[in-house]
Amino acid sequence: MSPSAKPVSIKDVARAAGVSHSTVSRALADSPLVAAGTKQRIQLIAREMGYTPSAIARGLVTRRTATIGLVVTTIADPFIAEVVRGIEETALDSDYSVILCDSDADPERELACVRTLREKRVDAIIVTSSRVGSLYVPLLEQLGVPIVLINNQHAGRYVYSVRNDDRQGGWLAGEYLASLGHRRVAYVGGPPDAHSSVERLEGCRAALREHGLDIPGALALPGDGRTGGGQAGVDLLLQRPPHPTAVFCYNDMTAIGALRAAKAAGLRVPGDLSLVGYDDIAFAVFVDPPLTTIAQAKRALGQRAMDLALAILDGQEETGDIVLTPHLVERASCAPPAPGAGMPTPSR
C-alpha cells in the first residue's frame, strides 16, 4: 500500500464478510450481541485485510480522543525529561497518547500550544513547571478540559495539581547543613517569580531556626534555575565577605553553576564550600564532586499526574492536590565547615 492509499475501513470489512458495518463494529468491540461464530469470522477477515480502526472517526462519535496534551517549558531540561518519561510510561500502559508541546518558556508559544491542543480535542492537559500557570485558569472556561499542574500548586475548580513538597525539601537541606555544623549558609534561588523557590528557601530557614540560625537577606540571592544563575550567585557571594560556608541551591543546574564558579575562584568543594542541589537529576552523579541533593521522585511525579488525569476522566472524584515527599541524597559535595571558615577574608 502506498502512503497515499486510503486505509481499509470498517465498511470494507463488512462488504468482505457479507454483513453490515454495524455488525463489524460490534464484533471488533467483542460485543455479546454478536454470535460467537460470526464474531470470530469477522475478526479473522479484519486481521487479514490489515484493518486498523480510525481513532479519528471513533473520537468524533465518542467525544474521547484517548489523547492528552502535555505542555512543557523545555524538554531539554533533564528534570522535565524525566517527568515526561513517567507520564509517557503510564499513558502507554493505558492506551493513551500524549501530544508534546515545547513552549520554550515563551508565553506566546505556550498559548499557541494550548489553542492547538484544544482543536485536537485532547481529553486533558498536563502542564509542567509553567510560570504562567495561573494564566490557564481564566482560559479554562473556554477550554472545557481538566488540567493537571505539575509542581505548580494552584487552587481552582477543574484544576488539579501534583507536586513536590518544596518546603519539606528545603527543610531537609537546612537540617542537614546545620547538623554538619554550618552556621553561615546562603541560598541561590530560581526565577524570582517561582513559588517553589521561596518555598524551598522558607523550608530551609525553618530548619535553620531550630538550630538558632537563619539566612540573612543578603545571602538569599535570586537565580534563574540554570547554571548561569548559580555561577552569578556564587560570584556575587564571593565579592562580599564574610563568605558562607555552604550554599543551598534552587536546583542541580544551579548547583552545577555554583560549583564551576567556586572552582574558578580557587575554592575547593566541599573543603572550602559545601553545596546542596535539588532535583537529583541524572548528571548530579557525574560532576566532581558528586552532588549532595534533595531528590524529587521525578518519574513518580509524572506517573501520578497521568494517573490523576485518568482518574478524573474516569469520573472519579479525586483529591485535587497530591504532594510527594522529597528525600536527601548524600554524596560528596558537603562536609563540615573548615575551622575558621566564614571569616571576613579567606586565603586568596
Place this chain on the structure above:
Amino acid sequence: MSPSAKPVSIKDVARAAGVSHSTVSRALADSPLVAAGTKQRIQLIAREMGYTPSAIARGLVTRRTATIGLVVTTIADPFIAEVVRGIEETALDSDYSVILCDSDADPERELACVRTLREKRVDAIIVTSSRVGSLYVPLLEQLGVPIVLINNQHAGRYVYSVRNDDRQGGWLAGEYLASLGHRRVAYVGGPPDAHSSVERLEGCRAALREHGLDIPGALALPGDGRTGGGQAGVDLLLQRPPHPTAVFCYNDMTAIGALRAAKAAGLRVPGDLSLVGYDDIAFAVFVDPPLTTIAQAKRALGQRAMDLALAILDGQEETGDIVLTPHLVERASCAPPAPGAGMPTPSR
C-alpha cells in the same frame, strides 16, 4: 463551561448567524465565495461564541491530521531531547502537532507505539535512533505513511533519513588525536548492533592511517552508549598494558563514564589520558575537565527531519537521505601524550 460540556460547533454558529453551516465553514476559511460583510459578521459571532474548530472532524474529511508521530528510545537521553526540541520547534511553526512515544528501547513497546500512531492516523512518523529501524520497512506496507529515520540510514521506498556523517565525525577525532601526537589510541563503542558505532570507528581509523597508525582490535571495545559502557571499557583497557594515551568514545555519555573510571584509577585527564566524546551534549561543558567532543547539530537534525516530513507531505519529491556534517569542539580533555606514556606499567 464545565469540562463535560460539549464545545460549540460550526452548526451552533450557523444557527446564531442565521446562515447554513456551509457558509460558516467557508467564512472561517476566508473563502472568496462568501460576501465580505457576511464573512466578517460570521467571524465575529464565531469569536464571541468561543468557537474552536474540531481537528477531529476536519481530519476525518480531509484525511490529514496535521500531526506526526515521534518514536524515541528514551526522552531522558539529552541528545535525543535536543533533537526532539528541533522537531517540536518547526512543527509548531507549521501548525503541526507531535505525538511523542517513548519506547524505552523496548521493541515490544515500540511496536505498540507504531500501532497507536497508525490508529491516530498521523501524517508521518519520525524515528530517532531505533535499533530496530529495519523492522519498520516490512511494517510500512500496512502503515501507508512516510517514515523519516534520524541517524539510522536505511534505503527503501517511503523511508527517508536524516543523519549525521558518522564517518566524517570519526575522522575528525582521529585526525585531531594524531595531530596531537598520540600513537596509541583506543575506541570504546556503542551498542554492538549500532551501525553508527562502526562508522565512527572506521572514520577514526581512516584518519589514523593517514598518519601511519591504526586502532588494533584489542583496543576497539564495545560499549552501550551510556556511562556504564565507558566505565567498563576503560577499566578493561587499564587491565592490559600497554595502555592507550587517548580514548575516542562513541558518545559523551560513554566519555563521561570513561572519565570517571580514569579518575578512579588515579589517572589524570588529560595529563595521563586524553578523551574525545561525541554529540556535544549540554553537559559536556560541566564535567571536569570539560569534554573535547565531536559536535552533532542536534537541533538541526530535528529541524531537517521535520522539514523533510513536511516537504514529503506537501507532495514534493525530496532527496531521501540528508546528511549533516559534524565538527570538532576543542575543550580541555585532550592534550599531547606525556613523554614515556603508553608504556607497560604506569606510575602507580
Place this chain on the structure above:
DNA sequence: AATCCCCCTGCACACGTGTGCAGCCATCCA
C-alpha cells in the same frame, strides 16, 4: 400447532466539517 421469547442482525441516525453542484437574486447589457 400456535404463541412467545430470545438471540442476532441491519437500518438509520449522529458526531463536526468540507465541498461539488444547483439555484436564486441582482445587476448589467442589448
Place this chain on the structure above:
DNA sequence: TGGATGGCTGCACACGTGTGCAGGGGGATT
C-alpha cells in the same frame, strides 16, 4: 424590458465509527 451573467448561498453528501431501535427467525413452551 428581457435575457444573460456573475456573485453568493444552501442542499446534500461524504468521511469512518458507534449505538438505539426495530425486525426477523428459530427454538422452546404450552
